[in-house]
Amino acid sequence: MEDYRVRYQQWLEDPFIDEETKAELRGITDENEIKERFFKELEFGTGGLRGIIGNGSNRLNRYTVGKASQGLANYIKKEGTQKQGVAIAYDSRFMSPEFAEVAGLIFAANGIPAYVYPSLRPVPMLSFAVRELGCTAGVVLTASHNPPEYNGYKVYWADGAQVVAPRDKGIITEVNAVENFGQIQRMEKAEAVEKKLYTLIGEEVDEAFDRNVQAQLMNPEMIARMGDKLNIVYTPLHGSGNLPVRRNLAKAGFKNVFIVKEQELPDSSFSTVDYPNPEDTKVFTLARKLAAEVNADVLIGTDPDCDRMGAMVKDSEGNFVALTGNMVGALATDYILSQRKEQGRLPANGVVVKTIVSTEMITPICRAYGVGKIDVLTGFKYIGEQIKGFEETGSHTYLFGFEESYGCLAGTYARDKDGVYAAVLVCEMAAYYKEKSMTLYEALLKLYEKYGYYRDGVKSMTMKGLEGMARIQRIMKTFRENTPKELGGYKVVMAKDYQTQVFRNLETGEESGSPLPVSDVLHYTLEDGTWVCIRPSGTEPKLKFYIGVKADDLQAAQDKVDALDADIEAKVAEIA
Numbered sequence: 001m002e003d004y005r006v007r008y009q010q011w012l013e014d015p016f017i018d019e020e021t022k023a024e025l026r027g028i029t030d031e032n033e034i035k036e037r038f039f040k041e042l043e044f045g046t047g048g049l050r051g052i053i054g055n056g057s058n059r060l061n062r063y064t065v066g067k068a069s070q071g072l073a074n075y076i077k078k079e080g081t082q083k084q085g086v087a088i089a090y091d092s093r094f095m096s097p098e099f100a101e102v103a104g105l106i107f108a109a110n111g112i113p114a115y116v117y118p119s120l121r122p123v124p125m126l127s128f129a130v131r132e133l134g135c136t137a138g139v140v141l142t143a144s145h146n147p148p149e150y151n152g153y154k155v156y157w158a159d160g161a162q163v164v165a166p167r168d169k170g171i172i173t174e175v176n177a178v179e180n181f182g183q184i185q186r187m188e189k190a191e192a193v194e195k196k197l198y199t200l201i202g203e204e205v206d207e208a209f210d211r212n213v214q215a216q217l218m219n220p221e222m223i224a225r226m227g228d229k230l231n232i233v234y235t236p237l238h239g240s241g242n243l244p245v246r247r248n249l250a251k252a253g254f255k256n257v258f259i260v261k262e263q264e265l266p267d268s269s270f271s272t273v274d275y276p277n278p279e280d281t282k283v284f285t286l287a288r289k290l291a292a293e294v295n296a297d298v299l300i301g302t303d304p305d306c307d308r309m310g311a312m313v314k315d316s317e318g319n320f321v322a323l324t325g326n327m328v329g330a331l332a333t334d335y336i337l338s339q340r341k342e343q344g345r346l347p348a349n350g351v352v353v354k355t356i357v358s359t360e361m362i363t364p365i366c367r368a369y370g371v372g373k374i375d376v377l378t379g380f381k382y383i384g385e386q387i388k389g390f391e392e393t394g395s396h397t398y399l400f401g402f403e404e405s406y407g408c409l410a411g412t413y414a415r416d417k418d419g420v421y422a423a424v425l426v427c428e429m430a431a432y433y434k435e436k437s438m439t440l441y442e443a444l445l446k447l448y449e450k451y452g453y454y455r456d457g458v459k460s461m462t463m464k465g466l467e468g469m470a471r472i473q474r475i476m477k478t479f480r481e482n483t484p485k486e487l488g489g490y491k492v493v494m495a496k497d498y499q500t501q502v503f504r505n506l507e508t509g510e511e512s513g514s515p516l517p518v519s520d521v522l523h524y525t526l527e528d529g530t531w532v533c534i535r536p537s538g539t540e541p542k543l544k545f546y547i548g549v550k551a552d553d554l555q556a557a558q559d560k561v562d563a564l565d566a567d568i569e570a571k572v573a574e575i576a
């Protein structure tokens, strides 16, 4: 019998799986569906679990969530930190509150107090709660910006960041060591509540979070002057941002905030969008309609777990243009550093942290302010890890961190990207430049004039299921074994392989090691300074190509990106 059939049979016979689940599984008539659901165990990776909701070993359900929770509980018990408890949050996805309760009661049954938010909350608020409540770990039930059929289980440690090596491996080992669902401990909710092993997180934690977000404002007096002059359209995209973003915009002093009514309330189907990801400007269709009605200066959108924020602002002709994560990163780096300098608050050991696939435009900006810049692998958890390191050694003062994938954070109250803060930040910057009769887009053009015309692109190729996974591996292997000599007509001069940890200068043949952990990432530097990076997404069935160029004007920069894009597409098409 094929492996997936064996696994299917095991589920049908498992005494710890309920009858309703088994009946549903027995009813599947499509062999391929059985295969997709059972060809593997849903892998508990470094980011936790992420998968399609449903019954099966390769799906997210109360059993796979249960196994993850029991494994995490076992890990915590070995660490001896169970008294500190685990904080739990969830977003607006299907089964999010149910899975949150399943997880909480498993921790409770293991003698680990669970502190659960009473309703949906953003990821950064969980990160904050872990620190505020002194918990040993945290869990968020969310699949971030994935399509509605997905859910996930993100794991945080005591510092408030998602787990990194070596702890991630330790937790994975414990999760994998849970051999059968019978090992999952359970407790009735009434008993857990009575024993204070299952407690709802109170409003005071929300208030403390807000105070920390507000403390990041650079110019409260300016907002007091401009708060009623900036028109803001906000869409929570049916997710957890709705209340905290609006509350924080109001607390900051923004008076004219218009909400996209159709997307205001939680909706697990995200029925007004294809895909609740602010990276996709289509999510702003309704917001743009409202923007025209209210003459908005800026449109803001946050993803379901409100760690990502996307924005659109007016160009000089009054047309709305999307600000990418890189553009927000560059604008914010410049804004925060310049304001700090003006206010005499720029520490000598200040640093900005970004990922290796995020724009290089901040390099000259940081240099201009005498501030350091650190690059880490993709994933905000690595920015969180840096903050923890700075705290331990006192080596740097963290000023700002961002990723091209629409996430940023200033301050250290949270250790994951904060869409609530990002929304307030973009509005603060828009107000600041509006007072100087500029739109945020015009401010960006000024930065290009000063620092160079940087343009960054990301090309995502979706490759789903078993076949897609194999194809992604073939493409990575082909590039890895045959370093391209040229890309987009430019010579490749440096090839960095973060998997083999070999960085090779193709001109001199010199080789050096990698300063970052092992990761399936290839990075090429071209003769004109352009860079191209290839990596499989860690969160979606996608292969991602990132491109970063600098040119003499915006058009030339875009042409370069387009040429590289086309060349990469052609090279990938040649691979079977």
Ligand SMILES: O=P(O)(O)OC[C@H]1O[C@H](O)[C@H](O)[C@@H](O)[C@@H]1O
Residues within 6 Å of the ligand: 144, 378, 379, 380, 381, 403, 405, 536, 537, 538, 539, 540, 544
């Ligand atoms: O490119 P991926 O592996 O899909 O990850 C892209 C992003 O996904 C999530 O949003 C994580 O929280 C980010 O930190 C990460 O950068």
